Amino acid sequence: MPTTDELKLRIETTIPGAQAEVVDLNGGGDHFRATVIAPEFAELSRIEQHRRVYAVFGPEIGGPIHALSLVTRAES
Amino acid sequence: MSTPEQQINEAIQGAIADNEVILFMKGTPEAPRCGFSARSVAALEALGTPFAAVDILPDPRIRQQLSALSNWPTIPQLFVRGELVGGCDIITEMYESGELAETLGVQPPGDAPDAAPVASEAGAAAPLTIENKLS
Numbered sequence: 637m638p639t640t641d642e643l644k645l646r647i648e649t650t651i652p653g654a655q656a657e658v659v660d661l662n663g664g665g666d667h668f669r670a671t672v673i674a675p676e677f678a679e680l681s682r683i684e685q686h687r688r689v690y691a692v693f694g695p696e697i698g699g700p701i702h703a704l705s706l707v708t709r710a711e712s
Numbered sequence: 713m714s715t716p717e718q719q720i721n722e723a724i725q726g727a728i729a730d731n732e733v734i735l736f737m738k739g740t741p742e743a744p745r746c747g748f749s750a751r752s753v754a755a756l757e758a759l760g761t762p763f764a765a766v767d768i769l770p771d772p773r774i775r776q777q778l779s780a781l782s783n784w785p786t787i788p789q790l791f792v793r794g795e796l797v798g799g800c801d802i803i804t805e806m807y808e809s810g811e812l813a814e815t816l817g818v819q820p821p822g823d824a825p826d827a828a829p830v831a832s833e834a835g836a837a838a839p840l841t842i843e844n845k846l847s
Contacts, residue, residue: 687784705800
């Protein structure tokens with residue numbers, strides 16, 4: 637079962653310069669919310685920003701990670 | 713002879729092309745089966761915009777084909793004039809910033825709440841079902 641620390645680490649190591657905060661929405665280890673701030677998001681549309689974060693987890697989204705709610709932005 | 717997957721893919725593309733505003737969701741606008749879908753329906757209904765809806769739950773291949781087509785892994789997915797607008801988070805953000813009304817080309821009703829509504833009301837739009845397109 638993925639943990640919030642694991643998700644945070646994977647986002648931060650995959651997206652250069654990213655800072656992520658991840659919370660487990662219901663304590664069940666499958667519904668998460670991530671707030672991700674990354675410099676490269678300045679160049680991307682909101683859809684592309686979310687795709688970039690979803691891509692970190694690939695087919696795990698909808699699988700072990702049942703839901704990943706996202707808030708993304710370029711600046712803190 | 714096209715495979716069932718190709719037929720579903722074509723039905724999805726047809727539904728997106730034929731409906732200016734279309735939401736792929738879990739359940740129906742009247743009976744959403746997931747909180748994210750319910751929230752998306754509530755945002756569209758608060759703006760009073762008519763929309764088509766497709767329940768992806770009856771056949772797992774609908775979701776597989778939709779996500780392959782849209783390059784978007786989660787449900788719901790909102791399309792306006794053939795373009796993916798986003799999922800529940802983006803719909804909610806755009807509702808609250810006023811961008812959703814702008815994208816939909818509607819004036820928000822005077823009684824539309826500023827924060828994206830959580831509760832779902834009975835929808836006026838008849839849900840479109842993918843089965844109908846395939847029969």
